[in-house]
Structures are given as structure tokens and as C-alpha cells.
Amino acid sequence: MTRETLAGTLEEIALLLELKGENPFKIRAYRQGAEAVLNYDGDIVAKATADDLKDIKGIGEALREKLHELASTGVLKFHQDLRSQFPEGLFELFDVQGLGPKKVKALHESLGIGSIADLKQACEAGKVAELAGFGAKTQVKILEALALRESFADRFLLGMVTPVVETILETLRQHPDVSRSAVAGSYRRAKETVHDLDFLVATKEPAQVCKDFTLLPEVKSIIACGETKASVRLNDGIQCDLRAVSNEQFPFALQYFSGSKEHNVALRSLALKQGLSLNEYGFTGDTSELPPIHEEKDIYAALGLDYIAPEMRENRGEIEAAAENQLPKLIELENLRGTFHSHTTASDGHHTLEEMAEEAIDLGLQYLGISDHSKSSPQANGLNEQRLMAQIKEIAELNKGYEKFRLLAGSEVDILKDGSLDFDDELLMQLDFCVASVHGVFNLSEDEMTRRICRAMENEHVTMLGHVTGRVLLKREPYQVDHARIIDCAAETRTIIELNCSPKRMDMDWRWWKRARDKGVLCSINPDAHSIARLHHIGLGVRMAKKGWLRRQDVFNTRPLEDVLKFLATPKSKR
DNA sequence: GCCGTTTTCGGCCCGACTGTTTTCAGTCG
Incomplete structure (x- = not known):
């Protein structure tokens, strides 16, 4: 049983109750209960199993009992009874734009539609248009939504949409009738993936600005265009909304x-x-x-x-x-003094040591940690002992040429299946720092994977843990780890945890950083850069760190070079 | 179904847009 299962079950109940036309506030209570489960700062599964869910906002008597039943027996009768009333495939209908509970219910009850395939067939046969409350236009829209669903993902990486956001913002800014403009929504909140983009303008000519918005070259199709609001689909598939308001609003x-x-x-x-x-x-x-x-x-x-x-x-x-005036003073990009975890042409990077150093200097950094892959990652052209020793020498040579900058010699060393490392301690001692990461054998149980990672962190030479869950957003599920135990282990062993800010990773997840911070675990904002362009992702990393409530003092690479060298020269137990 | 310095009962955020209507329901954010 996991936290996600508990929350997911409550979410599903909410959906099922919507289909039944239940009281909307009851439905919301289930949703809020799911949210409370996800956000609870502690072992919610153990507490639910022990029926010890007192004083959690959003979880009352009824949800407490249901969560206890689910956690202790693995199933919830209430949920199963609800489920049995609807076909399995009905849930996917909710993903279709324009379909909500009422329409899904009508489609199911009147036409027996229970899956996406059924829906497509019924639309093509013209049956949907004949239903009460539906019509020809609705049928066309559903077919369009289905086509869209086939051709595009419905979520996009934060880092990937940045360029189009900047372009559109700039265009809005230059519009003669626009006095203020901004991007809002989950993009502004720095969610690691976004569903759509929300723009906002202050104007005295809202209808005109809305119309002009739909004529942008990036627009593929228009979803809606009214007096104060317009909605479009961009060429890359993402939906984009504009709201036009007055300056006061x-x-x-x-x-x-x-x-x-x-x-x-x-x-x-x-x-x-x-x-x-x-x-x-x-x-x-x-x-x-x-x-x-x-x-x-x-x-x-x-x-x-x-x-x-x-x-x-x-x-x-x-x-x-x-x-209570207790908000943390959040880290800012200008606080960063350097970064760790970058790759070069020696393994699977696209730029040389020198090129990476130049870019880091241009970014205003005092140091850049190089950590190419180790030998157990042949797919990434991982370095063996000899090649790594040669790279250490090469870095030492290059450093002679820099006045106020330093390359740090490191390795992204593989954590092997049993938690041992790809290099022995004698070699690791030669390095300035070491990032330890899992790159293979993902299918261990949560307990085994957690022990594997903890064993690696116990090594005296492991400075930091790389991408905690190995997730690749929108592509690969994380391997199973017990975050709470890993954070505790990092605190005990004085191991830094990386915030891998490659847009497809953003790992460790922002939801865990406050807990890590409170346990005294240091964060390092690392780009996992395989090219000079990707060094710039440290900016996204800072936004994600803010999302995790991190302050300057919580982030290791805000420290100046001198302090970093001193820290790395100190035994872990004394850090 | 949850919650309480208005309340243990009666609230619970609310507006824009579309399409199918002929005054409004459904969806979305």
C-alpha cells in the first residue's frame, strides 16, 4: 500500500460520485481528502493502517474509516461497489476535452458508451448529435478532441515551453492596446509539467486583443474567442488561454x-x-x-x-x-556560485571540458563540477579507471589557466545493484567530489532500492546522491524508493541530495524538499548538463527549489568556491 | 463529506464561454 494508492482511490471515488450525480460538496470532500493524503507530512500509510488519522484537516470521520479499511485490508468495499456500476474504460472519457461527468453519464446511459473506442464509433455514426443536450457541433468537437488526444500528449515539460512563452509574452507586450502582461497558471508556479499556458493582459480594448491573440503565428486552431477571453491550440499542441482585464483588475x-x-x-x-x-x-x-x-x-x-x-x-x-510572518526567504538565481553534475565528450556530453568551463564562466559561476559516467554505463560511454585518472590530470592542467574559476574533478558513479559503487575508494579519494546515481536494475522493490541507495550514501566518498527516483517526466516512471528513509539517511551520513534540474527529471521532487531541509539535508542544484545550453537549466532548478521552500543556506552551491573546497576536504562526519 | 472566533447545522469560490436552448446546463479553470 502506498500514499499514492490511498489518494488515487479517493480521487476515483470522487469521479464515480460525479457520474452518479452526487452532491458536489461531498465530491469535493473526497478530492480534498486525496490532496490531504498526498500532502501529509509523515507516514500516512502507517497511520491509516493503525487507524490513527486524527486532526488531519480534510479528513473527517468517514474518510478516516475508509482509509483505515483500505490501508489495512488492501481494498475498500465502498469503492469496489461504486466501480462495479460502471465499465472500466469509462474513466478515459474524462480525458476528452469538453466531456465532464454529465456528458459522460449521458453517453453511457443513452448509448452504452464505455470507452474511447465506443465514443469514436458513435460520433462517426452520427448518434451522439441526436442525444438531448448534444448537437452537431458537440459531435464535431468531440471528434476533434479525440484526434488531438491521439496526436499530442496533454502535458508538457516546463523547460520545453519556456521559449514559446517568452515569444508570446514579448508579442503581447508590444501590442499597442496592452499596458501590462504576464504569464500565470502552473507555468508561473513552476510546476514541473504544465497542461496549458495562461496569459493575462491589462487593456482597454479586450475584445480586440483577444482577437489578435488568436491570429498569432504560433496558433494552430481557435478553441474559443469571446469579449474578454480567448483559447487557442498552438502548433506544438499545447493549449493557450488569454484573459483580458482592466488595469485595476x-x-x-x-x-x-x-x-x-x-x-x-x-x-x-x-x-x-x-x-x-x-x-x-x-x-x-x-x-x-x-x-x-x-x-x-x-x-x-x-x-x-x-x-x-x-x-x-x-x-x-x-x-x-x-x-505568522514565517515564510522562508527563498533562494534566488543570483545566489548560485557554482554547480555540480555536468558531462563532457569524455562520456555522453556534447561539449569539451574547456567549452563547458567557458559557458560556466559566462554564467558568472566560480566553479563547475565535472561528473562523467562511470564504466558500468557503457551505453553512456562511461569512463573506466584509466580514463578517469587522465581526466583528473586534464582538469588540473586546465585549472592552471583560470584565475577566478575552477573546474572540480568528479564522477557520476553508478550505484550497483547491491549498493556498492562502480569505483573503489582509492580512486574516489582522488576526486574533488562524487555524485552517486542509479542507472540500471530499476525493478527492485521499494525496500531493496532504498537500502541499495542508503548503502551508497554511507560511503565516505559519496558527496551527493544523484536523481533520487530516476524518473523521466512524461516518459518513464520513477523507480520505487522510500523518500522519507532516504532523507533520514542523507541527514545521518551528511550526504547532499541533488535537485537534478534537467527539465525531464526535476528529481528529487519539489514536494520532499521542505522535509529534507527541516532535517538539515543540504541540496545541490545540478543541471545534469550534457551540453553548454543545458547549463542554463540551473535557473529552472532555482525555481523548483523555491517550490520546495528552500532558502539560500539550504543549497550547497550557493557557497563560494573557498567554502566549497573546505567542505569537501572535511570528513563527512564533521560536515 | 468536512468544518466551526458567525455556526454542531448550514454553508461550502465563482465567472466566462459554448452550444443547445428559448432561459440555461455543462465544462473549464
Whole structure:
């Protein structure tokens, strides 16, 4: 039983209850329960098994009992009974744009549709258009949505959409009728993957700006275009929304559309307690005492809160912290002094030691850690002992030519199946630092994988742990690890954990960093760069670190070179 | 189904857009 299973079951119940047309607030309670399970800071599975789920906000009497039954027996009768009333494939219908519970229910009850394949067939036969509440246009839209679903993924990597976001923002900025513009939504919150892009403008000509937005060269098709809102699909498949508001409304709209939904719900209920109602256009209710609102921070201030950075707006305690002046002072990109974990042509990188060093210097860094693969990764042209020794010498030679910069000699050494390392200690001692990572044998049990990784961290020469779960976002599932145990082990062994900020990894996940921080575990923001361009991903890494509530002092590579060298020369037990 | 410095009962965020309607339901964010 895992935390994800518990939360997933509650989510599924919510969906099933929607299909049954249950009370929407009950449905929401299940969703919020799922969220509470995911966010709970502790061993929720053990607590559910022991029926010890007291005082968790969002989990009341009924959910407590259900979670206990599920955790202790592996199944939940309530859930199974609900499930048996609908066909398996019905769930995938919810992924089709434009289909919600009511329509899915109607399709199922009237036409017996229980899968995507059924739906496609019924549309092509013209049966869907004949249903009450449906029509010819709806049928066409469903067919389009199905085609879209086949050709594109519905989520995109944060790092991959950055260029198109910058381009569109720039165009909006230059529009003669636009006074302010911004990107909002999950992009602004730095979620590792985004479903769509949300843009916002302040203008006196909303309808015109909306229309012009749909004419951008990046636009493939128009989903909707109204007086104040437009929705389009871009050439690369991502959906892109624009909201046009007045200058006075802009901060409210920016706050609102930045989300998250959970953060906003919490913020609004806080407002309600103060006799205020908050929407995307402003405050209503007793506004006589309110100061003027010019920007987002004025909204938070009006509610008695410190300004909350967008990355933190996930309703994971930030509102409470803001009310008590307890928000952390988050790390900024300019705090970084260097970075670790980069590859060169020696293994599977695209640039030489010198080229990587030049780029790091251009980025204003004082040091760059080189960590090519080790010999057990032949697919990545991993270095054997001789080649690594040669690289150490080469780095020493190059360092003679730099005045205020230093290449650090390291290795991304494979953690073998039993937790031993690909190089012996004598060789590891020759290095400035060592990143230990799992690159093969992914199919171990959670316990075995966790022990394997912990054993590696116990090695005196392992400076940091590389990509904790090995996930490749949107592509490969993480290998199973017990994050809590790994964090505890890192704290005990004084091993740094890497925040691998390659856009496809973002590993360790942001949801775990606050816990690691509180246990005194240091983070290193590492690009895992295989080319000079990818060194720039440290910027994304900083945003992800903010999402994990990390401060400057929590991140190892904010330290200047001198301090880093001193740290690396100190035995782990004394760090 | 959850929750409580208005409440142990009665609320629970709310507006834009579309399509099918003829005044509104459904979906989305």
C-alpha cells in the first residue's frame, strides 16, 4: 500500500460520485481528502493502517474509516461497489476535452458508451448529435478532441515551453492596446509539467486583443474567442488561454489565474472570514477599510498576509506561514556560485571540458563540477579507471589557466545493484567530489532500492546522491524508493541530495524538499548538463527549489568556491 | 463529506464561454 494508492482511490471515488450525480460538496470532500493524503507530512500509510488519522484537516470521520479499511485490508468495499456500476474504460472519457461527468453519464446511459473506442464509433455514426443536450457541433468537437488526444500528449515539460512563452509574452507586450502582461497558471508556479499556458493582459480594448491573440503565428486552431477571453491550440499542441482585464483588475486576475486552485480556495475562505469576497476582478463586501490595490502583494497584505511567491502557492502551509510572518526567504538565481553534475565528450556530453568551463564562466559561476559516467554505463560511454585518472590530470592542467574559476574533478558513479559503487575508494579519494546515481536494475522493490541507495550514501566518498527516483517526466516512471528513509539517511551520513534540474527529471521532487531541509539535508542544484545550453537549466532548478521552500543556506552551491573546497576536504562526519 | 472566533447545522469560490436552448446546463479553470 502506498500514499499514492490511498489518494488515487479517493480521487476515483470522487469521479464515480460525479457520474452518479452526487452532491458536489461531498465530491469535493473526497478530492480534498486525496490532496490531504498526498500532502501529509509523515507516514500516512502507517497511520491509516493503525487507524490513527486524527486532526488531519480534510479528513473527517468517514474518510478516516475508509482509509483505515483500505490501508489495512488492501481494498475498500465502498469503492469496489461504486466501480462495479460502471465499465472500466469509462474513466478515459474524462480525458476528452469538453466531456465532464454529465456528458459522460449521458453517453453511457443513452448509448452504452464505455470507452474511447465506443465514443469514436458513435460520433462517426452520427448518434451522439441526436442525444438531448448534444448537437452537431458537440459531435464535431468531440471528434476533434479525440484526434488531438491521439496526436499530442496533454502535458508538457516546463523547460520545453519556456521559449514559446517568452515569444508570446514579448508579442503581447508590444501590442499597442496592452499596458501590462504576464504569464500565470502552473507555468508561473513552476510546476514541473504544465497542461496549458495562461496569459493575462491589462487593456482597454479586450475584445480586440483577444482577437489578435488568436491570429498569432504560433496558433494552430481557435478553441474559443469571446469579449474578454480567448483559447487557442498552438502548433506544438499545447493549449493557450488569454484573459483580458482592466488595469485595476490586473493584480486580482494575476493572483486568481496563477492558482493553484487549492491555494485560491483557501485564500477566498480566509477573505470570507474577514467579510470580504475575492474574485478575479477585485474584492466585494466590506471594502471600506481596504487600502488601494496596485499589485498582487497588496491583495495578500489586505488579507493580513505576507507576499507569497507564486512557486509556493500550492496550499501546503504557505498561507498559515504568511499569516505568522514565517515564510522562508527563498533562494534566488543570483545566489548560485557554482554547480555540480555536468558531462563532457569524455562520456555522453556534447561539449569539451574547456567549452563547458567557458559557458560556466559566462554564467558568472566560480566553479563547475565535472561528473562523467562511470564504466558500468557503457551505453553512456562511461569512463573506466584509466580514463578517469587522465581526466583528473586534464582538469588540473586546465585549472592552471583560470584565475577566478575552477573546474572540480568528479564522477557520476553508478550505484550497483547491491549498493556498492562502480569505483573503489582509492580512486574516489582522488576526486574533488562524487555524485552517486542509479542507472540500471530499476525493478527492485521499494525496500531493496532504498537500502541499495542508503548503502551508497554511507560511503565516505559519496558527496551527493544523484536523481533520487530516476524518473523521466512524461516518459518513464520513477523507480520505487522510500523518500522519507532516504532523507533520514542523507541527514545521518551528511550526504547532499541533488535537485537534478534537467527539465525531464526535476528529481528529487519539489514536494520532499521542505522535509529534507527541516532535517538539515543540504541540496545541490545540478543541471545534469550534457551540453553548454543545458547549463542554463540551473535557473529552472532555482525555481523548483523555491517550490520546495528552500532558502539560500539550504543549497550547497550557493557557497563560494573557498567554502566549497573546505567542505569537501572535511570528513563527512564533521560536515 | 468536512468544518466551526458567525455556526454542531448550514454553508461550502465563482465567472466566462459554448452550444443547445428559448432561459440555461455543462465544462473549464
